Amino acid sequence: MKSPNLTFGKLVAALRQSIGLSQEELAERANIHRTYVSQIERGLKSPTIITLLKLSNALETTPSKLMKQLESELGLQPRQH
Numbered sequence: 001m002k003s004p005n006l007t008f009g010k011l012v013a014a015l016r017q018s019i020g021l022s023q024e025e026l027a028e029r030a031n032i033h034r035t036y037v038s039q040i041e042r043g044l045k046s047p048t049i050i051t052l053l054k055l056s057n058a059l060e061t062t063p064s065k066l067m068k069q070l071e072s073e074l075g076l077q078p079r080q081h
Contacts, residue, residue: 006043007073011066013041015059029058 016026023041027034031054039045040055047055049063056063 002074003043004070004074005046008046008066008070009041009043011069011073012037012055012059015061015066016041019060021058026055026058030054 016023021029023037024034027037030037030051032051036045036051040047040051052063052066056066059066
């Protein structure tokens with residue numbers, strides 16, 4: 001299985017770049033440190049739920065959309081009951 005942290009980081013970086021933000025601008029919008037944004041994007045850190053909320057807002061998306069993208073990238077399928 002792909003690394004969830006690395007995959008999430010790549011998603012954040014791609015979204016950030018698609019809306020034309022630098023890491024510094026994203027950090028400012030999300031009210032987190034720029035080095036933390038860099039660590040998330042490189043898969044070195046796993047964001048908390050609060051950070052996920054801040055990042056998704058700053059990236060003009062929702063946490064659920066970010067998670068759905070992550071699930072898709074990781075090839076996760078919901079279980080059938």
